[in-house]
Amino acid sequence: MQKEPNEILVISIKRLLRRGATKQLKNIIQKTHTVDLSTVFRELSSDNRKKLFSLIETLEQKGILFSKLEESTFLDLVKTIKFETLVEIFDQMPADDAAELLGRLDEEVSDKILEKMKTKGSEDVEELMSHGEDTAGSLMMPDFIALGEDVGAREAIDALQNKFLDVEMPFYIYVVDEYEKLVGVSSLRQLVVVPPEKPLKDFMAKDIVSVKTYTDREVVAKVVSRYDYLAVPVVDDDNRIVGIVTVDDVIDILHDSATEDMLKMAGVGDDYIETQTILRGTKIRLPWLFASFIGGIAAFLIIGRYETSLAQYTILAAFIPVIMGMGGNIGTQSSTIVVRGIATGMINIRDFWKIISKELAIGLILGIFYGLFIGVITSVVYRTEPVIIPLAISVGLAVVSSMTVAALVGSGIPLFFEKIKIDPAIATGPFVTTAVDIISIFCYFVIATILLGL
Amino acid sequence: MQKEPNEILVISIKRLLRRGATKQLKNIIQKTHTVDLSTVFRELSSDNRKKLFSLIETLEQKGILFSKLEESTFLDLVKTIKFETLVEIFDQMPADDAAELLGRLDEEVSDKILEKMKTKGSEDVEELMSHGEDTAGSLMMPDFIALGEDVGAREAIDALQNKFLDVEMPFYIYVVDEYEKLVGVSSLRQLVVVPPEKPLKDFMAKDIVSVKTYTDREVVAKVVSRYDYLAVPVVDDDNRIVGIVTVDDVIDILHDSATEDMLKMAGVGDDYIETQTILRGTKIRLPWLFASFIGGIAAFLIIGRYETSLAQYTILAAFIPVIMGMGGNIGTQSSTIVVRGIATGMINIRDFWKIISKELAIGLILGIFYGLFIGVITSVVYRTEPVIIPLAISVGLAVVSSMTVAALVGSGIPLFFEKIKIDPAIATGPFVTTAVDIISIFCYFVIATILLGL
Numbered sequence: 001m002q003k004e005p006n007e008i009l010v011i012s013i014k015r016l017l018r019r020g021a022t023k024q025l026k027n028i029i030q031k032t033h034t035v036d037l038s039t040v041f042r043e044l045s046s047d048n049r050k051k052l053f054s055l056i057e058t059l060e061q062k063g064i065l066f067s068k069l070e071e072s073t074f075l076d077l078v079k080t081i082k083f084e085t086l087v088e089i090f091d092q093m094p095a096d097d098a099a100e101l102l103g104r105l106d107e108e109v110s111d112k113i114l115e116k117m118k119t120k121g122s123e124d125v126e127e128l129m130s131h132g133e134d135t136a137g138s139l140m141m142p143d144f145i146a147l148g149e150d151v152g153a154r155e156a157i158d159a160l161q162n163k164f165l166d167v168e169m170p171f172y173i174y175v176v177d178e179y180e181k182l183v184g185v186s187s188l189r190q191l192v193v194v195p196p197e198k199p200l201k202d203f204m205a206k207d208i209v210s211v212k213t214y215t216d217r218e219v220v221a222k223v224v225s226r227y228d229y230l231a232v233p234v235v236d237d238d239n240r241i242v243g244i245v246t247v248d249d250v251i252d253i254l255h256d257s258a259t260e261d262m263l264k265m266a267g268v269g270d271d272y273i274e275t276q277t278i279l280r281g282t283k284i285r286l287p288w289l290f291a292s293f294i295g296g297i298a299a300f301l302i303i304g305r306y307e308t309s310l311a312q313y314t315i316l317a318a319f320i321p322v323i324m325g326m327g328g329n330i331g332t333q334s335s336t337i338v339v340r341g342i343a344t345g346m347i348n349i350r351d352f353w354k355i356i357s358k359e360l361a362i363g364l365i366l367g368i369f370y371g372l373f374i375g376v377i378t379s380v381v382y383r384t385e386p387v388i389i390p391l392a393i394s395v396g397l398a399v400v401s402s403m404t405v406a407a408l409v410g411s412g413i414p415l416f417f418e419k420i421k422i423d424p425a426i427a428t429g430p431f432v433t434t435a436v437d438i439i440s441i442f443c444y445f446v447i448a449t450i451l452l453g454l
Numbered sequence: 455m456q457k458e459p460n461e462i463l464v465i466s467i468k469r470l471l472r473r474g475a476t477k478q479l480k481n482i483i484q485k486t487h488t489v490d491l492s493t494v495f496r497e498l499s500s501d502n503r504k505k506l507f508s509l510i511e512t513l514e515q516k517g518i519l520f521s522k523l524e525e526s527t528f529l530d531l532v533k534t535i536k537f538e539t540l541v542e543i544f545d546q547m548p549a550d551d552a553a554e555l556l557g558r559l560d561e562e563v564s565d566k567i568l569e570k571m572k573t574k575g576s577e578d579v580e581e582l583m584s585h586g587e588d589t590a591g592s593l594m595m596p597d598f599i600a601l602g603e604d605v606g607a608r609e610a611i612d613a614l615q616n617k618f619l620d621v622e623m624p625f626y627i628y629v630v631d632e633y634e635k636l637v638g639v640s641s642l643r644q645l646v647v648v649p650p651e652k653p654l655k656d657f658m659a660k661d662i663v664s665v666k667t668y669t670d671r672e673v674v675a676k677v678v679s680r681y682d683y684l685a686v687p688v689v690d691d692d693n694r695i696v697g698i699v700t701v702d703d704v705i706d707i708l709h710d711s712a713t714e715d716m717l718k719m720a721g722v723g724d725d726y727i728e729t730q731t732i733l734r735g736t737k738i739r740l741p742w743l744f745a746s747f748i749g750g751i752a753a754f755l756i757i758g759r760y761e762t763s764l765a766q767y768t769i770l771a772a773f774i775p776v777i778m779g780m781g782g783n784i785g786t787q788s789s790t791i792v793v794r795g796i797a798t799g800m801i802n803i804r805d806f807w808k809i810i811s812k813e814l815a816i817g818l819i820l821g822i823f824y825g826l827f828i829g830v831i832t833s834v835v836y837r838t839e840p841v842i843i844p845l846a847i848s849v850g851l852a853v854v855s856s857m858t859v860a861a862l863v864g865s866g867i868p869l870f871f872e873k874i875k876i877d878p879a880i881a882t883g884p885f886v887t888t889a890v891d892i893i894s895i896f897c898y899f900v901i902a903t904i905l906l907g908l
Contacts, residue, residue: 007804033661035681070800161646170643171625188642189624192615207487225709227489228702230684247701248682251708255679258712259794262719266790267783273800278815285787286820292783293824296776297831303772304835310771314764317771318757321891322750324778329721329746329884333739336720340713346727350461361732366740370747377751381758430783437775 099128137213140243154196295434327402334410363407402440553582591667594697608650749888781856788864817861856894
């Protein structure tokens with residue numbers, strides 16, 4: 001339902017830009033949601049981006065557009081904008097968005113912008129930028145509602161309508177004690193149902209879940225999605241609330257982390273973007289193929305050692321692909337299930353041996369099934385070979401061992417990496433396949449050499 | 455930060471259950487967030503689940519627990535609960551949660567429960583259950599705030615405090631015209647800043663994005679995450695608002711769809727759950743390995759045809775793994791990038807040829823790099839072989855062609871499936887690897903036969 005209206009939008013805007021129809025363009029810009037406008041920018045040339053951007057009338061819409069653009073489009077657009085305008089735009093943006101965007105610019109440029117921004121705004125932004133990347137502190141919004149425990153319901157509603165009008169997401173009312181420590185939370189809805197004089201401490205929820213400024217963003221996302229929160233409070237080491245992370249940021253994190261996991265498992269690193277140039281795409285992907293290159297070299301050294309066996313029974317070579325393929329595929333199944341299970345919390349590292357033995361059992365059963373199947377087919381297709389029985393048995397046993405080992409390695413490697421606190425996704429993809437390939441081929445030749453009496 | 459407290463919770467509850475310490479258990483249940491309690495249920499035996507559940511005091515908490523349990527734990531628990539209690543629990547649950555949970559039960563049981571529920575509640579639930587699975591209609595909450603265009607700001611606030619007190623997520627005030635068609639949206643925050651008498655139509659936002667009851671849930675998730683909404687209105691074909699889908703459901707959808715994509719690409723179907731039994735896990739994974747089984751058979755038939763060439767140069771066999779491995783890995787890279795790009799909207803099917811040619815170029819460059827590398831290593835390691843130069847060139851060229859073809863097939867298959875409206879993730883995993891294996895091996899033997907003059 002979205003693709004077509006956007007396509008029409010892109011075409012119309014391109015046409016109007018060609019014709020220099022300023023008035024109509026301004027009209028479209030006003031009527032279009034900034035999110036949709038941002039997808040148009042992706043499709044435009046640098047020149048047209050500059051033109052269209054200059055037609056946006058409010059600083060606020062310009063700021064929203066900034067935060068909706070892809071990184072490369074944003075960086076390209078920023079170059080065309082006057083320094084003073086940039087300062088103005090960043091000055092009126094929410095501090096969390098400004099901090100994120102400034103973090104994408106060269107430090108020299110962002111320092112200059114911060115210097116020129118109004119004191120209060122730039123302080124908030126600098127504070128946010130001081131937290132480690134990918135932590136709650138770097139994501140949080142410093143605007144939130146916090147009131148004392150003794151404030152009454154009526155008084156709290158008044159505060160919402162006056163003092164806290166600027167707060168972007170006024171869903172939760174956080175309650176702090178005399179030392180400004182977070183002690184509870186209430187909601188708009190609760191405020192209107194209790195008697196007006198009742199103090200917050202008498203009806204607030206006390207089992208409040210918070211995160212620290214240095215909590216990793218993926219953990220923050222887990223907390224929000226686990227408890228169905230619209231926002232989670234961020235506290236410092238003294239349990240004083242310093243900001244909130246809202247659900248829209250969490251959605252972005254979930255998007256990103258699923259994408260990152262998939263790319264890491266496929267061996268493409270974690271910062272691959274589809275719109276990259278050929279050269280940059282090549283550069284990122286090149287080192288990740290090195291694992292399978294090393295594996296390939298190892299495999300040909302192993303097979304080289306069995307050259308004399310092969311010379312006697314050349315047909316042995318024909319079964320290398322099926323043994324590698326079956327092992328590789330079940331290994332990918334196992335590692336994906338484990339990596340995704342860890343990410344979603346369905347798999348717990350405590351159950352290490354339970355998971356490993358379950359995968360081992362599944363690998364063995366599937367291995368016996370396909371091993372038998374392939375053994376039978378081998379003995380039919382190559383029935384004229386002189387040593388068909390030991391040959392078929394060798395191939396079948398090699399499939400069994402390859403699939404069993406693959407399930408074991410495929411589940412064991414990510415679990416092991418999780419245990420020693422290395423991201424299981426990054427360590428899994430090419431490594432599992434390569435390890436499985438080498439082990440499978442080695443097993444095959446050992447079995448065949450014995451059974452064929454070579 | 456979460457793992458440890460939960461572990462302690464599980465241990466304490468198990469110990470208290472053994473000791474039959476009812477009072478302490480009730481105490482813990484009251485103090486623990488229901489979400490955390492649900493993870494405890496996963497770890498308990500059927501008997502203990504029943505015991506612990508009977509100690510939960512309010513129907514509301516029982517209902518929340520239901521909606522937080524994993525499917526298998528939920529079904530197991532339901533069996534131990536009296537029919538009358540079940541009806542009571544479902545009666546007071548939000549209609550959307552009740553509809554989802556009842557959909558998991560046998561139709562016979564859910565029909566009986568619906569029959570006994572209070573008329574109004576069961577009508578809402580039945581209405582929701584009548585919509586297709588995985589559509590906005592089946593996900594939506596029938597409670598929302600809708601007011602006429604001429605209602606003033608003050609009047610709207612009054613309505614919120616009285617008429618709409620039960621609405622779970624009172625963030626948006628939807629505005630409907632005299633025919634009950636959705637014409638705009640306003641927010642709590644806007645209501646308090648405009649003059650009290652101002653009618654909604656004068657300050658509501660008109661560029662409202664809605665979804666239809668039959669819109670697919672992944673599209674709903676895209677809309678909500680794209681526009682940073684907390685909820686999206688669901689309308690019927692006459693544009694009358696019938697419900698809203700809230701951001702917490704969207705988070706669940708995003709979780710699920712990322713997991714499904716990964717599992718499909720790994721060839722494990724899309725309903726694999728980590729807690730399944732060995733037998734069930736085996737059954738689900740078995741058919742997905744069939745593609746690589748067929749590929750393996752095809753590969754050994756191809757190699758079988760070149761048996762005489764192999765008999766002359768057995769060393770040819772040693773390079774099968776490296777050629778398959780390099781092709782397989784770059785193919786996985788390409789298909790993952792494309793599948794994930796389509797899912798996140800970064801890749802547009804309109805750019806079909808642009809994407810294919812980019813991947814082809816990357817495949818060719820990486821192929822030449824690794825082909826050369828492997829060619830050189832081959833000529834060093836096997837320098838004593840009589841036909842070393844044509845052999846090394848054959849292996850190098852085979853790697854080039856395998857990697858180029860793999861990048862082409864890896865990106866082309868998912869794009870093609872997307873074009874003909876088949877889920878690209880499901881069609882990608884094992885198929886890509888298998889196709890690449892067969893093509894690579896074929897190319898290798900063709901090249902080697904020509905260059906070695908066999």
